[in-house]
Amino acid sequence: MRIIAMSLCLLVSGTFGAQASEGERVQIKGEIIDTWCYYSGVMGGPDAVTGSAHHTCALWCSAGGIPVGLLAEDGTVYMVLKIKGDANSAGGDTQLNLASHEITADGILYKRDGLNYLVVEKVVTDHGITNLNHEDYGPIPGFAIPDPTK
């Protein structure tokens, strides 16, 4: 078995605290998503590449270095730079544990180049995987599920 796990290089430096006031403190409820499959559309429409249907692929993508995002209830996507103490935006234990989970996040929002970047300072509530769309879509994509016979 070969595991390719990559984590993000964006270590928020020790100077972060001094500069945090330049961002905006926010509290956002949403789902931790696989931003690549969500934006690319190559694995399915947005309803299929979220939730339990896409959970396995989301793990692969996060482990492979794809930054996770927070899909808010209003449809806004926040690119997560860091989640509470884990200096990664992908592939870290925290990111993997929260893949596809709905969370309430408290953190600092940075807007830049038309994108929303979020440093999650605290996961206020981990609601777990609440979007059980595998009942509608099955696993998306199907090949994300390893074949135990091979």
Next chain:
Amino acid sequence: MRIARLICAALLCGGASGALAHGSETHAAPAIPEQSAAVTPLPWDIGGPFALVDHTGAARTEADPDGKMQLVFFGYANCPGICNAALPMMAEVTDLLAARDIAASPVLITIDPVLDTVASMGPALAEISDDFVGLTGTPEALGLAYKAFQISFTKIMDDPKHGPIYAHGSHIYLLDGAGKVLTLLPPVLSPDQAAGVIAKYAKPRGAS
């Protein structure tokens, strides 16, 4: 090996076109919002001087010799994971910018100087684009670059086919010609979107 194929498939699906979707269909993807005027300073002080060697053996610092903007990625030339998608994306962005008369260099700074040598980086990167600049150096010299950009990575294992496999970052840094970090680019942006972001940082021709 099955798991490796799955990971690569998951990554490659985004790096390539929709033709790699399950079946041949593509799906409407939500658009990244139009760029707003809002700009928040990045929450860290990143970037700084480094002195490395490019894939031709020439010395290279954080400044582009021709003063071009630079798209900088930390990875390795034969990385089967995110680099496999990010590096071609950087090359395509460079082409899109060139079509808009904006000069930029895609730059890969290796995280493995044993794997990526002056001799080996050029041919590997040329398979992606002749525009690519590969930078390597001594562990000490590279360490300064990693420190400047706050790069962390971890060797996960040795793969029989690909060699060392690393956990490493995936954002692309946009530097000006002097080597100052202007912004970062998530690798999930489409080439068009990334080129659009970069174009906003480009100085008009003749501007100092």
